[in-house]
Amino acid sequence: MDALHAAIRGQARPLTGAPGDHDELLRLVAGARVVLLGESTHGTHEFYRQRAVITKRLIEEHGFSAIAVEADWPDAYRANRWVHGGGDDPDAERALAGFKRFPTWMWRNADVLDLIGWLRAHNERAEHPAGFYGLDLYSLFRSIEAVIAYLAEVDPPAAERARSRFGCFDRFEESQAYGHAVARGVSEPCRQGVVRQLLELQRSSGDYLRRDGVAAEDEQFYAEENARLVLDAEEYYRSMFDGAAASWNLRDRHMADTLDRLLAHLDRRDGEARVVVWAHNSHVGDARSTEMGRRGELNLGQLARERHGSAVRLVGFTTYDGTVSAASDWDAPVERRRVNPALPGSYEALFHELQLPAFWLPLGTREAAMLEEPRLERAIGVIYRPETERASHYFGASLTGQFDAVVHIDSTRAVEPLERTLTWQRGEPPETYPTAL
Secondary structure, three states: OOHHHHHHHHHOEEOOOOOOOOHHHHHHHOOOOEEEEOOOOOOEHHHHHHHHHHHHHHHHHHOOOEEEEEEEHHHHHHHHHHHOOOOOOOOHHHHOOOOOOOOHHHOOEHHHHHHHHHHHHHHHHOOOOOEEEEEEOOOHHHHHHHHHHHHHHHOHHHHHHHHHHHHHHOOOOOHHHHHHHHHHOOOOOOHHHHHHHHHHHHHOHHHHHOOOHHHHHHHHHHHHHHHHHHHHHHHHHHHOOOOHHHHHHHHHHHHHHHHHHHHHHHHHHHOOOOEEEEOOHHHHOOHHHEHHHHOOOOOHHHHHHHHHHHHEEEEEEEEEEEEEEEEOOOOOOOEEEEEOOOOOOEHHHHHHOOOOOEEEEEOOOOOHHHHOOOEEEEOOOOEOOHHHHHHHHEEEEOHHHHOOEEEEEEEEOEOOEOOOOHHHHHOOOOOOOOOOO
């Protein structure tokens, strides 16, 4: 074992399943106002489970007041109503029924079902309940519907004005079609009406808030965030045809802005709020320490550090091999797919060489500085293309600048969707099929 392996192994904190496994990690992150927990895939059970263990302790032991996830605002807010004892859903499974857009398994899975069930039980006994919120902006049409539905309850004439303004989108069946039509010059942008709608909603907020106190404030905030989302989503879908960096940056700025507005909203209600964020490593790890930054991309973790400084902690998650829930293409069914062993020279391969099944590593120590030299790092999103593994799923990064700590689970399994397709249940045949030797 060379000096690098020995140094990392000496700093690695094993994760054995014992109750105190995360004690030291909690001491590292619990003093922060915002703790961002990553994942190197969007479909790994162990990442969801580890993040849930950490999150539950941050809520119960350290007073964190919200979980904010890489999910659409209206879909997550339906679950938020349920965990607070509200809404019309009879159980946790129905509370997650808003997650209808691909990739549904990211939030309609067994681990999230358990988490929001726990959150509701916690809130029933807690003096200060904790919420569940989305940060993403893909819900253009659902957010339009949510704004109109809110106004129909509190101000029917305003709802009619909103329908008229948002009617500009009616000719499009899906969001990308709108962006493509505007980019080609065959349709005028809908932005002017969207801006007017947000401004009217903001001007009228005082009248709406005089109705029912805290409950009305939460619903007004929900509606206004949907209106803001429509504004940002309108720009996002137009920007998709201007280059990858433009749309990526707009999306992550939206997530960072939503997080900041959520903090301010919860501050007004509960005092200084503290939030746990769940998102992919590519959003959580500071982009300035990756090749993303070199090509002009920023991300949520970078913006959180720039805006909140030492009050932010970033934790990444990695794996070497196993299985993952992912699709072979956009909008394709979820499959349970084998994850190739990590490429030589990657951080994941280095951690595999330590021969530890699961551990976490603080990255602010003198020994961890040996990891500063850039290496490959794997990122599997909702699509996994092992046939183009290097080009599709690896980027260069310096781990010590990217995160404050990293959790490595060497071999992992696919998260279980609530709706299991035949391809997921069957999985992929082993490499030695049909003999399986």
